[in-house]
Amino acid sequence: MNSSRSLGIVLTVLGVGIAVIASLWIASQVGGGLTAGGALVGAGVAFVPVLLLIAGGVYLYLRGGVEAQEQSVMQKQRKLMDMVKTRGQISVNDAALELGVPLSQVKEMVHQLVGLQVFSGYVNWDEGTLYSVEANQLRELSKCKNCGGELKLVGKGVVTCPFCGTEYFLR
Numbered sequence: 001m002n003s004s005r006s007l008g009i010v011l012t013v014l015g016v017g018i019a020v021i022a023s024l025w026i027a028s029q030v031g032g033g034l035t036a037g038g039a040l041v042g043a044g045v046a047f048v049p050v051l052l053l054i055a056g057g058v059y060l061y062l063r064g065g066v067e068a069q070e071q072s073v074m075q076k077q078r079k080l081m082d083m084v085k086t087r088g089q090i091s092v093n094d095a096a097l098e099l100g101v102p103l104s105q106v107k108e109m110v111h112q113l114v115g116l117q118v119f120s121g122y123v124n125w126d127e128g129t130l131y132s133v134e135a136n137q138l139r140e141l142s143k144c145k146n147c148g149g150e151l152k153l154v155g156k157g158v159v160t161c162p163f164c165g166t167e168y169f170l171r
Contacts, residue, residue, distance in 0.1 A: 002068055008061030015053030022046035076101065077109050084121060084132045088159075092128040 026046070030039050076099050083090050083098065096106045110130065113119035120133040144151055149163030159168040 002064050002071075004060045004067060005064030008057045008059070008064055011053050011057030011060065013057075015050045015057060018053070019047060019050045022050070073109075077113055080106070080109055081113060081119065084119075084130050087132075089129055089131045092123075092125070092130060095130065 022043070026034070026039050026042050029042070030036075034042070079099060080095055083095060092103060092106055096103050099106065101109075107125070110119060110123060121131045122133075123130050142151060143149065144161035144164060144166050146166040147161060147164040149161045151159050151161055151168065160166070
């Protein structure tokens, strides 16, 4: 739970607690000779700050929920970026499964990341694959620099020569 929500709960509980104490005190004083007008003034003085505390607490609690949701989206975007960068390429379906989101949200996240200028790569939506820019650069490297063998992208950000075992790593 984030600090805004926690503070919101504390302020709301504090406000309700003060309201209960003030109510009990005013009720005990009415029986002891406090006039109705005096009780009304006392209630007004006691309950205006209580209402401010409760309103502030509810606002902070709701704002904390929005912040938590925004953080969740950012964490999923970061995870998507990490998946693409470390593997070089990833199926959109696999990304959706790993992130626990629908395909449409993966597409939306990619567009947001492009808008933030943090995603560098390309997407083939028909094929359903996300590629990092580093994977594209390594695709251009079709022959092993060591033995001249044909290279294959094996995932986790690694291209391996099946002939000599030389590994090329994505940044």
